[in-house]
Amino acid sequence: MTGHRPFTFDTEFDDAGAVAYQPPRQKRSFTPEEVETIRAAAYAEGEGSAMAAAEMDLARAMDRIADAARQGLGALAQVAHAHRSDAAHLSMAAARKIADSALARFPEAPVTAALEALAREVEASPRLLVKVAPEAQVRVQAALDGMASSLGHSGRIEARAEPGMTPAAFILDWGDGRASFDPVDAASRIQTALDEALAAEGLHAEPLIALEPTHG
Incomplete structure (x- = not known):
């Protein structure tokens, strides 16, 4: 039995017999x-x-x-x-090596530089006491004696050996004030400051190489 296919009219007429719809012819x-x-x-x-x-x-x-x-x-x-x-x-690291070498060669340099900076503070003091490492005492005392006249200090300046102190470190006491320096502690503070600066900078620093401007 075959299936039925619905029949479709190509042209439709109205009740009066006129053409109501006629599909367009395909162009061949x-x-x-x-x-x-x-x-x-x-x-x-x-x-x-x-x-x-x-x-x-x-x-x-x-x-x-x-x-x-x-x-x-x-x-x-x-x-x-x-x-x-x-x-x-x-x-x-290189700076510390250079500084350590310089301080080992001139252990009196830090305390003489401090005295020059504090000249006005200590000029009226009758006695200056400088504690230094035992191995630096002789050189520091000689440097202090040579500085006394140039500083205008008429009192006594004494370099006293203090066991356990780092070479080139000192503690300066003039009665009304005190100053000190420890190269190991100073290097540690600088290292800490450097590490904090690098950490704060992170990945937002300026480029290592400046880019040349392009010209169109």
Whole structure:
């Protein structure tokens, strides 16, 4: 048994017998101009679809490039920060070596520099007491004796050995005041300040290499 297919009328008539609806006839032949027009429209539609797909691919590629650039810049900032930290710590280590060598050679230098800076404070004091490391006492005393006249200090200046003190460290006491210096403690404070500055700087410092302006 075959299935039934509904019958459709090509033309419909009204009650008076006039044509109420007539479907448009399909065109079966075309002129060369019409064929060219249809071909051009189809080509333009296909080209538009291809351009849209290409633009979408380009947009996705640009997004991937931007993500890669962001990741690369983040990694570069980390490398730059590590470089700054390493360079700063290397400079600090070199400075400490130089300072230690200079202080070992001239242990009297810190206390004489302090006395020159405090000349007005100590000039009226009848007695100055400077505590220093035992191995630096002789050199410090000789330096203090040589400075007394240039400082205008008429009182006594005594360098006293203090066991346990770091070479080049001193404690200066003039009765009305006191000053001290410890190279180990000073280096530790400088190191702490350097570490805090690097930590605060983080990854937001200026670039290591200044970019040249581009000229269009």
